């Protein structure tokens with residue numbers, strides 16, 4: 001057996017070879033320049049049809065999740081809206097997937113791919129839900145699974161939601177490599193892939209994103225079957241952008257070209273994701289701006305050479321909500337609709353309340369309720385942890401929320417307002433990031449074409465920006 005040099009530098013230098021062996025994709029086949037690559041061909045060459053994806057997912061208890069009309073919440077929103085306003089709010093219940101989140105859709109296709117390509121196991125670096133999904137799918141396919149997870153700050157304290165997700169990975173039979181916050185996550189992932197020869201079930205491969213397409217497709221089918229029309233808006237919680245990308249692609253494949261694609265994240269601006277101190281000062285571990293903004297404005301900051309999740313390609317609007325607003329809506333869902341669901345999905349639900357108020361009564365807004373709740377994910381657990389970490393928790397006007405300092409929970413529904421992000425600003429920030437990879441003077445026509453498609457604008461708009 002060849003002994004590899006396992007120093008940080010040596011492992012990093014072997015990263016492309018490790019990727020090739022652990023995924024079976026040669027990204028060089030698609031890459032056209034430091035910026036552009038053939039995105040659609042990469043997605044198509046996974047060679048799964050929508051029927052294949054749904055059949056594979058059905059085999060392992062994924063998909064066909066229920067769509068519920070939130071009648072009481074819709075009525076409550078109408079009571080605080082202008083006459084004629086207040087869209088019907090529908091909830092797509094992704095907690096019904098094996099392992100309790102929409103991430104099972106991603107993991108199902110990766111597990112199938114790993115199986116048919118003869119890998120003995122699969123590995124993913126993740127803060128949680130995806131780890132549980134990988135472990136659950138691997139278990140059903142007779143594969144081993146290893147999850148690399150950032151759990152602790154330097155005091156050895158773990159955020160309750162992350163600890164909960166780690167327990168779930170272990171319950172499904174995964175080996176969990178638990179790390180403290182820091183740069184070693186990617187290094188550990190590469191080393192583990194190299195040492196085991198397992199499949200790289202990265203969240204950002206074409207297999208993972210194609211797996212989410214069934215979610216958008218099902219929404220289109222279910223809304224049409226029940227209401228005889230397409231959804232007017234679909235609200236999608238955004239972190240790494242795979243949820244939005246896959247769902248939007250699925251809606252488009254079903255022919256829903258007019259549905260408004262709305263991203264939503266919890267506003268955690270001011271907190272630093274790589275900071276040891278801030279790690280445990282956030283009450284949300286995903287679906288927040290600490291991931292959402294950097295990933296939207298430069299998707300390729302991931303553990304594979306090119307990210308198949310490219311949210312600005314599909315996004316029409318980006319809503320922000322505060323932690324306090326999401327806690328309020330979480331309790332409201334429980335108290336008036338009789339179901340408890342997890343924080344990431346309730347982020348979208350919070351934005352949907354704001355949107356529904358602005359939309360007409362005969363319109364439909366669909367919310368992806370993407371995860372289960374319980375134990376460390378539960379809002380009571382999060383609020384207790386926040387208090388223990390010196391964060392003020394009180395009732396009041398949610399505009400007074402300060403990430404890392406104060407969680408202000410609204411006193412009534414009308415205070416749930418959210419706010420929109422300037423999408424063109426995000427697009428310009430994306431272009432700036434592209435210019436850092438390749439100076440603008442070197443951008444070719446095909447780079448311009450790629451960039452325009454990647455931010456849902458035309459070439460003219462890209463050329464007219466200050467950055468280009």
Ligand SMILES: Cc1ncc(COP(=O)(O)O)c(C=O)c1O
Nearest residue numbers: 239240241242243286344370371
């Ligand atoms: C339950 C849940 N919902 C939504 C998201 C956001 O998905 P994405 O990272 O693809 O944007 C995540 C990702 O961590 C998640 O776990």
